[in-house]
Amino acid sequence: MVSTYRVAVLGARGVGKSAIVRQFLYNEFSEVCVPTTARRLYLPAVVMNGHVHDLQILDFPPISTFPVNTLQEWADACCRGLRSVHAYILVYDICCFDSFEYVKTIRQQILETRVIGTSETPIIIVGNKRDLQRGRVIPRWNVSHLVRKTWKCGYVECSAKYNWHILLLFSELLKGGACARCKHVHAALRFQGALLCVCDAHCAVIGSQIKNQGVFSLVSVQCVGSVPALRGKGFPTGPAC
Numbered sequence: 001m002v003s004t005y006r007v008a009v010l011g012a013r014g015v016g017k018s019a020i021v022r023q024f025l026y027n028e029f030s031e032v033c034v035p036t037t038a039r040r041l042y043l044p045a046v047v048m049n050g051h052v053h054d055l056q057i058l059d060f061p062p063i064s065t066f067p068v069n070t071l072q073e074w075a076d077a078c079c080r081g082l083r084s085v086h087a088y089i090l091v092y093d094i095c096c097f098d099s100f101e102y103v104k105t106i107r108q109q110i111l112e113t114r115v116i117g118t119s120e121t122p123i124i125i126v127g128n129k130r131d132l133q134r135g136r137v138i139p140r141w142n143v144s145h146l147v148r149k150t151w152k153c154g155y156v157e158c159s160a161k162y163n164w165h166i167l168l169l170f171s172e173l174l175k176g177g178a179c180a181r182c183k184h185v186h187a188a189l190r191f192q193g194a195l196l197c198v199c200d201a202h203c204a205v206i207g208s209q210i211k212n213q214g215v216f217s218l219v220s221v222q223c224v225g226s227v228p229a230l231r232g233k234g235f236p237t238g239p240a241c
């Protein structure tokens with residue numbers, strides 16, 4: 001069966017967490033700032049390098065502290081599921097020093113409180129709003145060196161606005177985590193060279209843009225129910241299907 005890979009997206013207010021997720025899933029971007037007030041769950045399925053992965057992407061509102069234990073995690077509705085994810089995407093705005101400090105703090109708290117046996121949980125640091133490069137507050141090399149060499153985390157800069165490096169970000173994430181766990185995936189579920197996103201919330205044909213970013217291609221974003229080859233293969237389908 002396809003294994004589910006749970007990913008949490010965290011960061012300070014307004015750094016572009018939701019914009020990154022929505023650009024990845026729906027190829028859309030809005031200049032309007034709508035603050036996230038509750039945790040949002042997205043359930044895409046992606047195919048990468050011939051393997052199907054069920055993803056759970058959890059877009060969290062800014063949290064004040066990472067929950068230190070399960071009790072605290074479940075007492076705060078905004079934090080639910082945060083400690084048990086398989087990977088963290090920590091987003092900062094390259095033009096906002098405080099948002100990088102936030103990422104630093106949350107990363108430290110994750111390390112200090114992480115569940116025993118999850119020491120390998122990957123953390124990817126993301127510098128968003130790369131299109132506003134002129135307003136960058138910390139030189140790229142400094143951040144990249146700190147994150148890669150000292151923290152031993154992945155580092156990606158992207159622009160949700162221009163859909164720049166968004167696929168790269170998710171491909172890095174899958175390469176570092178989900179792909180390593182999916183060696184058992186059945187050959188019948190292989191679809192070469194395609195990345196297919198299925199969102200159960202919308203469950204409709206969303207787009208058919210072809211993108212090539214080396215590691216995988218986004219061939220079409222559509223409801224699995226409308227892809228004959230995938231019917232009956234155990235994929236999640238929403239009510240509209």
Ligand SMILES: Nc1nc2c(ncn2[C@@H]2O[C@H](COP(=O)(O)OP(=O)(O)OP(=O)(O)O)[C@@H](O)[C@H]2O)c(=O)[nH]1
Nearest residue numbers: 013014015016017018019031035036129159160161
């Ligand atoms: N220029 C530029 N603006 C961006 C980019 N990504 C997001 N924004 C803008 O930044 C603002 C905040 O984006 P959101 O995606 O709502 O940020 P967020 O981190 O989810 O916000 P909260 O959940 O409320 O903390 C919006 O006005 C977006 O249009 C980007 O890559 N470039």
